[in-house]
Amino acid sequence: MTVVTRFAPSPTGFLHVGNLRTALFNFLIARKAGGRFILRLDDTDPERSTQEFADAIQRDLEWLGIEWDQLEKQSDRFDRYAAAADELRAKDRFYEAWETPTELDLKRKKQLNMGQPPVYDRAALSLSDDEKTALRAERGAGVWRFKLDHQRIEWTDGILGDLSIDAASVSDPVLIRADGQVLYTIASVVDDTDMGVTHVVRGSDHVTNTATQIQIIEALDKTTPAFAHHSLLTGPQGEALSKRLGTLALRDLREQGMEPMALLSHMARIGSSQPVELVDSIDALAEGFDLEHFGSAPTKFDVEDLWPLTARVLHETPFELVADDIAALGVPADIAPAFWDVARANITRKADMADWWALFRHGATPLVDDEDRDFIAEAFAMLPDAPYDADTWGTWTSAVKDATGRKGKGLFMPLRKAVTGRERGPEMVDVMRLLQVKPTL
Template structure:
């Protein structure tokens, strides 16, 4: 069964995003969350957020908050949860006791060094290293004496024969022999349940119908299917999406790439741009490149998920972000840009309305950080390089500058009138536009590169323009 042949769900769709809180929300995880969220929304189903925090050594409250913050910024709102595995320990113990009673799990008293020794012997014999079933109860088998000084683990009694087969909605049919799987530990000596067991119990209890996750989980799937079968629980559909590669074709690395969702907030990207971009990494709808989340919801049904790894292209993301910046409300952008202007030491009191500045500058900005950097020309006192001043403000241009300054005192203050006044001065003095525009840019902003000078002058306002030109 390929993705294109996935049947239309006949029961209420329930998907989940289940990150481990061991760090930031990775862009790969965000894409998985997006696909799960969109699928649930498409079918009017339920999107569950589950925090898989049983790795006590690596899970932190800060990482949990980073995940919640990332999901909130992306506006991937969950319908249920967040559920925390560490708060479900009583339920896991109940299931473990039931499995022990039914014989689908058993106590194993092997010490870790004994398990490692048996694996070393298997490696030396050219065999796949695995637990050899020393404590696995079988009819007619005599088990070793129980050590008095050792707490047991609980192992799942994996089937010895047969195969696990599932129709992956991304990769197609996958079959793994049960002989490739050993009796995995499902509870540690202190009673803490392990990852694959918790996932299976949670997916069963939460009635998850579709599991969409990264293909690094493919090897976990047969184990989870066998546990679900032992629990007589219905199996969800599974879809394993390939990883996202960096520009070098390698796995995304924090050293080389921005991999945290919140890094993109810091770098000045809009959430709708990142979502649109992530959606196209491994999924497509015809040739559509730019689309809203409402459009994605209407289209997304697990068809056209790619089985090949997608490559992250920062230039494409920047292009998309520019598109969304140009379409964004200026006041909304102003609130975002304020944060970066503060970091740059801007004095908003000396400049024009920020939303009006945004309107002038946003066409060319790929990020809100770039917008802030461009906007600084309106929110700092101009300091022009002396050599540039000497180069552009010559004796030949000073009369024209003086005349334009005088005209600014009475001209109607809008871009069209300011532009007309500049042209009148240029014509009278026999000059070309750059000969007047460059000195004005230097004196008003301290730099030679700005948007159209008449628009800049209009935004600064009459008082600021007259004061700065008078000082010069």
């Protein structure tokens, strides 16, 4: 059996870290098994779906190296959804209902007051043909609901284990709105079964939805895929992450300088029994991926955990992969490799290279304590003009030591701060041989 998975985002906004978790899990399962991964755009809402967001979704996935084998748009498949709806009507599993939102809300409140589950009471099923005609004339088209079999719906979840939901505790789901819009619940079922999807991984907020979809699949005499529901992300203190997802868009992380493998390595492991480790390729990530390592507890996510991983990615990146970025800064070709060797150990993101080149090219604003000002002035007077080499730091500091009597930290730290404007950074031997101008007070 060929493993087939899918990621089905709505092009109504930008992808965020929560979306990425779902996309990545499905992609890694397919990649590990040598199967197929489908990108399916859930664009059945014409008012909110835009090409801009569809393009952005693809751009984000391409940036991360998440490649799809098949691209589908649900807006191209309305004929298939209509055929499935007709089949459900013929099997007496689909019915029209006309309650207004206010009427449904009053029904729910009454049920809650009586200690009953707030589910749709199926009043529409008892309407006569004349009553339906009258309601259609008064209110227009109604919504179309799937008639659930009131029995337990059971399946073995790939993460949560054996699950069982009483269908009587769930409202008959609306599959088509009064305005004709086809909703996710049926569109997803038709697409998954038509496209041979074998495994569906999504958030735990879809568990009840999965139960109803299993019955829809069975009503259409199709094969049910294996379902798994991963935990939802929270903030670092366990707070709801949903309000912050707008600030955790993948495009924003990319613009901030996040490295793809840092993000992927982190998202593939948090919430599992495996430690987060930086992995150097998607294939290696897929090889070590297994849903059995994940649990049901909410997963804490802190974006700050991604920056040390990004720094490690850069530290391990060979010069050839950043040569163009360095050339764009104006670093001469003859010192570019040496510049990268120094910079990569002292940056968190690629953009930080610009600060280091500015220091080497133009010099830094000296950081000098009042009690060291005369010492620094004397030391700078002893330093020849650039260019410098690997021996400059040792020769200069020896001369300064002999002239001033300073040594150890009292010698080296004030000179580092004065030359670089920083208290820490690369070895000063390396700083001096890259420095293009003589430092001045």
